[in-house]
Amino acid sequence: ALIDGIKLYVQYEDDIGFMGFANNGRDLLDLVARKSPDVVICDIRMPIMDGIEATRLITKNYPRTRVIAFTMFDQDDAVQEMLRAGAKGYILKNSSLKELLNAIRRVAAGEEYYDATIVPNKSAKTTRDNILTPRQIDILKLVALGKSNQEIADVLFIGKTTVETHRKNMIRALNLHGAGELLRYALEKKYDY
């Protein structure tokens, strides 16, 4: 779905060729081995082998291939891991396709590219890190299990309305929209155990 949009868009650019896509880290490594692309756009969250591990292996074994990290949310620690794993750029899924092209060209040219909406300065980054309180994280862990506010309240022996407040505050703090996005965020943030 998302990849189709990227493929369509990228195909009209004659300096960029679409070489294929993979649904998981293992297939991605196979693809990189076969096609030796200049640039790989790599989702952080993938089945079989996640984007961080895949990026590590790609930059180690195929140094000519550069990796751009691609994710749903602006999650600082995962970004840091991707950069440590060797990613040369970072864009969000709600970045525009123009921005994507920009990122591909810059990174292909040996530069680095980071989504303008994030990492503008260090202070903003550190704020982003401890954006959730310990208690909110407790609740997020249960959100990650697919539990409702009432169920979470029962587990933690607090009122249902308290859980609602925490959930609301988290949604606001993270700039999300709806329960679904919060759950996805929780899972992407690895609160899922």
Added chain:
Amino acid sequence: ALIDGIKLYVQYEDDIGFMGFANNGRDLLDLVARKSPDVVICDIRMPIMDGIEATRLITKNYPRTRVIAFTMFDQDDAVQEMLRAGAKGYILKNSSLKELLNAIRRVAAGEEYYDATIVPNKSAKTTRDNILTPRQIDILKLVALGKSNQEIADVLFIGKTTVETHRKNMIRALNLHGAGELLRYALEKKYDY
């Protein structure tokens, strides 16, 4: 959270020792390398390296260590992959702790153990496979992105009520409870892209 319950429960059994736990596949492999446990209870869904890959590596490199697959949902294809990867048993997260002890003892003794609620015969298994229709899977993919019924309706150019119907039918067909569990199921089923 879940692991604490298991640890507590298992500690009272004097033929079973708790040797530690890992939050991701990489740490799990380290742990297995250091402790050489008889049995590993391995979640299918894990960050860094998923349970299938971890199981493959464990059974390959540490043949004395036996793996029991552990997951939230009865998802036939993932189970098959775990068994192909070398798992010797399979239990659900809503299996009782008694059943867990049973599984550990059986598998430690060299037997195999499969949750009684599943895999009773092949016919039931194959039914479970194509339990969702193609259209339902279309919708589940969007559910996996955290989208609401209205948003899904907009993307697919169908009515909101139609999406609601599909969602309801899926929840019923899969024996789930609530939007959260459906989203978790979608992600665990790897509809997340």
Added chain:
DNA sequence: ATAAAAATACCCATGTTTGGGTATTTTTTT
């Protein structure tokens, strides 16, 4: 000790999801 931050819990109106239906049209299979 005092101020700030976090956790607790509720009010309200609005909107969404659930779970129980029914019903029509389209597609696929026999």
Added chain:
DNA sequence: AAAAAAATACCCAAACATGGGTATTTTTAT
């Protein structure tokens, strides 16, 4: 061509979540 399955869409009431508040208590930091 007829039967079965899938997709479409709606009704209804109950439950749940959102987003806007406010307010009290508890914990942490200064």
